[in-house]
Amino acid sequence: MTGKRQPIQVLLVCSLLFPLAAIARAQGAHPTPEVGVGAQYDTTHVYVAPEDVDKFVASFLATFGGQSTKQVVATVTPTPSSTTSQLLQTPVGTVSLFGFKTPIPYPFGAERTGYLVSDLDEAINLARDSGADVIVSAFPDPIGRDAVIQWPGGLNMQLYWHTAKPSYAPFETVPENRVYLSPERADAFARSFLRFSHGKVVSDNAHAAGIEIGRAKDTYRRVHIESVFGKMAVFVTDGHLPYPYGREMTGYEVKDLHGTLAKAKASGAAVLVEPYTADGRVEAMVQFPGGYIAEIHATAPK
The missing domain is CATH 3.10.180.10 (2,3-Dihydroxybiphenyl 1,2-Dioxygenase, domain 1)
Known part of the structure; x- marks a missing residue:
């Protein structure tokens, strides 16, 4: 079958912000144990x-x-x-x-x-x-x-x-666990993780900018969750992801993205995706020696 590829938002139907938020509220009314530490x-x-x-x-x-x-x-x-x-x-x-x-x-x-x-x-x-x-x-x-x-x-x-309780200082900025899921399983994951983590849905955008997943002409669904375990970004896609999207596990927030990238390159890392602006921040992808891929971002200047 040939023809123009449909935007991702057609595949993903619509955002389920209100159902997920309602689930989180309902779980709060029937509390489960808090097992997270920080x-x-x-x-x-x-x-x-x-x-x-x-x-x-x-x-x-x-x-x-x-x-x-x-x-x-x-x-x-x-x-x-x-x-x-x-x-x-x-x-x-x-x-x-x-x-x-x-x-x-x-x-x-x-x-x-x-x-x-x-x-x-x-x-x-x-x-x-x-x-x-x-x-x-x-x-x-x-x-x-x-x-x-x-x-x-x-x-x-x-x-x-x-066995021995650790004691670590809080982060200056909390890293982001970056999770890629299919439309069929994204909500089941979110419901389960929200119950486990006592987390909350910070945003649920059915039309996030596709440049965030390497597809500048499309949109997709992105869900941000926060809990005692930190931040999580859930990327709901059809799996048509150009390299290296989906290979990165964590996003790191820094004050100076360009300065951080300069340090990364000087120490042997490679910039796989040059900086771009989306969702109020400037982002890039870096691969460190040994193959580990990370997203690095900073707040976009206003």
Whole structure:
């Protein structure tokens, strides 16, 4: 079949802002346990080859500032494996960095984030009751316990709990978990995550500018959610995404985008998408040594 491609908004029908907002209010009337701790305890999981670990660390910290915890070699899965492990803490987001020396056991490597919870068993039960699938049941790690869950739409997250309670300073700017979902599963995901996180829908735009997903002539649906776990942007698309859209996991907010990009390039990162303006901010896409792709943005000048 030939002919002009229809804009994405025809495929996505309409925004469901009011139903999602109503769901969040209804859940507030029937409270579930609050298991989140704070956005500064939530990390993006980054896996790179062992030979790229030091290059990634140097580039990421040179770009955003901050520091790394001491690198250790550990088993962080419930079955035998070995990886370097360290935490990169910056003012705009935290990375849990893994450089596996062995093959990576399934399904590890597919989880996007690690969320600290106050009680792992309670969090697992709440996730399950909220519609998530527990794909890796609770297991011990060197400093606590973990589990991996999967939300409607196939989004994997790791939940973790520390034996010794951590204490981290809040971020200067809270990073954005960037999630790409189909029209068929986006609302099921949002309902489940809102129940689990006690979150709220900040905006639900059925006609967001397509330039945000590399399709300047189209529009698409974008949902912003905020919770104790931080910010989340849900991109509802037909999956016709030019590279690198959909490959980035996290968006980092900085004060000076052009200055940050200059630091990134000087430290070995590559700018994949040059800065553009949309939704009141200037955005770009960067790939760090080892392959990790990130969105970086700043408030657009008025």
